[in-house]
Amino acid sequence: MSDISKIMLPSGNTYDIKDAYARDLIAELGNFNEWLGVTTTAISDGSTTNPVTINGTAVTATNGDIVTYQSKEFIWSQPAGAQNGTWQEFGDLSGIGAMAYVDKGTVTITPHGQNSASAVTFSAHTTDNVLGEDTTFTNGTSSVSFGAHTTATVLTSSVTATVPKPSGTTKYMKATASGTAVGVATSGSALTGLGTADTDTFVKSYPGATSKLVTSTVTGVQSSTTTASKATAGTAVNVATTDTAKTVATGSLGTETSTRTADSPMWGATVSNETLSFTFKPMSTTSVTPAKSNGTITPYTFADVTVPIKATSATTVATGSLNASGGGASVMTGLGTATTASAVTGYSTPSTDTFAKTVSVTTQPTITLASESATATGRVAYISAVGTSGTNSVTFDTSTSGNTASAITALGAATAAAQTITVGTNDKVTAITSIGTGTAAAQTFSGTAETYDVDPKTT
Numbered sequence: 001m002s003d004i005s006k007i008m009l010p011s012g013n014t015y016d017i018k019d020a021y022a023r024d025l026i027a028e029l030g031n032f033n034e035w036l037g038v039t040t041t042a043i044s045d046g047s048t049t050n051p052v053t054i055n056g057t058a059v060t061a062t063n064g065d066i067v068t069y070q071s072k073e074f075i076w077s078q079p080a081g082a083q084n085g086t087w088q089e090f091g092d093l094s095g096i097g098a099m100a101y102v103d104k105g106t107v108t109i110t111p112h113g114q115n116s117a118s119a120v121t122f123s124a125h126t127t128d129n130v131l132g133e134d135t136t137f138t139n140g141t142s143s144v145s146f147g148a149h150t151t152a153t154v155l156t157s158s159v160t161a162t163v164p165k166p167s168g169t170t171k172y173m174k175a176t177a178s179g180t181a182v183g184v185a186t187s188g189s190a191l192t193g194l195g196t197a198d199t200d201t202f203v204k205s206y207p208g209a210t211s212k213l214v215t216s217t218v219t220g221v222q223s224s225t226t227t228a229s230k231a232t233a234g235t236a237v238n239v240a241t242t243d244t245a246k247t248v249a250t251g252s253l254g255t256e257t258s259t260r261t262a263d264s265p266m267w268g269a270t271v272s273n274e275t276l277s278f279t280f281k282p283m284s285t286t287s288v289t290p291a292k293s294n295g296t297i298t299p300y301t302f303a304d305v306t307v308p309i310k311a312t313s314a315t316t317v318a319t320g321s322l323n324a325s326g327g328g329a330s331v332m333t334g335l336g337t338a339t340t341a342s343a344v345t346g347y348s349t350p351s352t353d354t355f356a357k358t359v360s361v362t363t364q365p366t367i368t369l370a371s372e373s374a375t376a377t378g379r380v381a382y383i384s385a386v387g388t389s390g391t392n393s394v395t396f397d398t399s400t401s402g403n404t405a406s407a408i409t410a411l412g413a414a415t416a417a418a419q420t421i422t423v424g425t426n427d428k429v430t431a432i433t434s435i436g437t438g439t440a441a442a443q444t445f446s447g448t449a450e451t452y453d454v455d456p457k458t459t
Helices: 020-029
Strands: 006-008 014-016 035-038 052-054 057-059 066-069 072-077 086-092 113-115 120-122 126-131 137-139 144-146 150-155 170-178 183-193 197-205 209-233 237-242 246-253 266-272 275-280 283-288 291-297 300-323 330-334 339-347 351-360 366-371 380-383 404-410 414-416 421-423 428-434 438-440 445-447
Touching: 035 052
Parallel strands: 035 066
Antiparallel strands: 006 014, 052 057, 066 072, 072 086, 113 445, 120 438, 126 428, 137 421, 144 414, 150 404, 170 366, 170 380, 183 351, 197 339, 209 300, 209 330, 237 291, 246 283, 266 275
């Protein structure tokens, strides 16, 4: 912004600008003395307290001395020859921070950035071949052999026993059965399972898709006619049109005055007693409405023509389009999504089996009891009379083949043959058994420039 130190009037006279307030302040304050410091004495603008306490010591201010109390700055004003002066506030330090009172600050910095990529190299490792988790194993066939078993002779289920009476008559009986076996007279084949069914999809129904006709109302004409006047446009003719009203000067000025309004041009300027003054004259105005030359008017000629007469009521008709919210009737627009189902068309491979249709027994078996000798096969002994003396005993018939058998009473020692385990070759890998010495490559740290807040030091 440019400075102004002089002013030239329309008359051609040039005047210097004088700041009366600055002259008065300079005369009042004289030369500044010095900065005394921060006082603990309560002072405000216009206070006459002097001396004031600074750092625990009473200090007497002279004209131009400066102190601060809390956040405000004061200068001691005591004109020459005056018995006392006053403190005048000329600044407020409430907006400055703690850094304004110290020479040093502290900041805690956490470096930001990243290390460049590097690699670790190893000397030779110690390795060995091992089997991986996917290795397969195959057992060879083997057998178990036994040594000699301990055996004993035992009776079979077909052995017969002779029970003699101690004293009396022993008789023997034998039962025999006769008759024919049961046979299957006739047989047939039956389904035991249907197998996999052959299916196909069929349409159950179509819901049908519908929409409504969009309607509109039109007004027709009657069968009778009437006569109307027809206007025919001619060629447009250029004419003047009315423009917007505007306020214009009349060319005359009002009476000269020292009061300026929005329509008052400056008329003159004078200087008296170092005071610059201006005079104005009001501008006389009036409102006029000008014409524009860019308008046109079109001439028309008129002639009688015969035209139909409008019907007294409107008719609702379909427009030809469809809409779900239309006002007309619903019409079918498509079949819609069909409802389908699956049906069985046949069974390709049913399973069957043979079953008995009728079973018959030709002759019921008969049981016949007959007396037998003491040595007959299949005999059964019973005591018909019991004596009064002797020792009871049971005699088993071991002379007939099949009445006895050899049974194992203790197993011999078992020996399992050696088995061969074959290891597959599908997952043999090399494993590290001892890691070599690792060497890390040097890294370069690339820092990122950042802004940090600095806290003032208190000591």
